[in-house]
Amino acid sequence: MSHVIYLDYAATSPVDPRVLDVMLPYLHFPGDFGNPSSQTHLYGFRANAAVETAREQVAACIHAQARDIVWTSGATESNNLAIKGAVYFSMQHNKKPAHIITIKTEHKAVLDTCEYLEQQGCTVTYLTPDRDGRVQPSMVEQAIQDNTVLVSIMHGNNEVGVLQNLVALGAMIKSHSILFHVDAAQSAGKVPIDVDAMSIDLLSLASHKIYGPKGIGALYVRHKPRVRLVPLIHGGGHENGMRSGTLPTHQIVGMGAAYALAQAEMMDESKRVAALRDQLWLGLSALPDVYRHGSTTHCLPGILNVSFSGIDSEALMMGLPHLSLSTGSACNSAAILPSHVLQALGVPDRLIQSVLRFSLGRFTTEQEIEQVIAQVTQQVQRLRQFSPFWGGL
């Protein structure tokens, strides 16, 4: 099979071989495969110790205390637990419907959760970001109501890579004594996060976006002042009653190792990946009528979202069988379904239809980027000739 260049790191990343090496002994005899909750024998003790080490590794990456980390199955579950858990607790104690503030460019894990809570009687304000994809504290402040319980804002956007100013947002939200939840699935381990400096109460974390295994994630839940959540999964009272279920030691150890590596290598890696992204944009922008979306100054190092005017992105992907990419729209029926993120940024439909998302990562090389520029340029030039609107019509 020909070499396929992987540029879909924002969807998922491969497990780093160093992480895999750490995980394997937790799966089999004579390793530490025991149930971390078994506190009657050595296998359980050792598994528990490994889980607690991983908890410290993940906490260290966001400047938190280990006791504030709750293991989940991934960032989607973390987002559900944070938002539903906080809202249900508020509704149980205040006996009135809660109000939530979020932004239109959130991941579906947040938007669908908010929509579900609307069906339960809650109200939600969906803020429109500016054209760069950012929201200002004043925009959030104006949306606050008497019954606002939670503000949920993602750190790094999964489609365009824009980063929000969490320090300013967190300070404003804290001044109103409202909970601040952040979905950091894309940003954790790639750019610095400090839950205290950013006044974050709840933070969703993924493992598989940062070279750890799939199927494991975490939720940071602030202890001081204590954030109270209603659990969504019952059955054993694991994780201080917030998330029951036998802990997958090998997955947790893998996530811990991935976060430790990410923290140690963050500065060098983000600089290297950002340089590759800039090299890619420099090459692609030599074509006429290409447009980059999202802030170019406040952005994740590895994401580049580009429209190639006059082309359908699915056609372009078919013309690039040796590249692994994502599109911003899907032609799944007679109608074209555009990206809700790009719509919120005010990108015209015809440009959303022609979007490719390039997401680079730890194993991307300069040579691969050169090949990507050459292949994309050749296909864009070919496919534009099919368009009835290209060339002045």
Place this chain on the structure above:
Amino acid sequence: MKAFSAAIWQAFTQATPDDLWPEHQSNIVTAQVGERGRTNVIVLQLMLDSAHQTIVELRFKVEGCGVAIAVLHWLKQRVQQLSIQDAQKISVVDIIETLQLPPHKRHCAIMAEEALKTALSNLS
């Protein structure tokens, strides 16, 4: 984008862009279907023989997905030197079955057939 049949990949890979003919010629008929930004847009032209009985060549432009390009390329090959009468018989089912279009891409065949039938109806 889901996995497609070998027939679709072959047609997409072999497709080459056409230059459209000037419209105001007696042996050229043109049809345009679709709405830009909402659906595929197809511009399809047929060149007829002097007796207006046989299709000499089909040319197209399309703003759409790769499957739409593949379908139109297949149609271009299919109608070459075909009588008008036989071209009228080409159906969505022919396109879907020959190229093994998955359900979520059948609209590409429907729009291609619509473009062909519209062009043929413009003959009269």
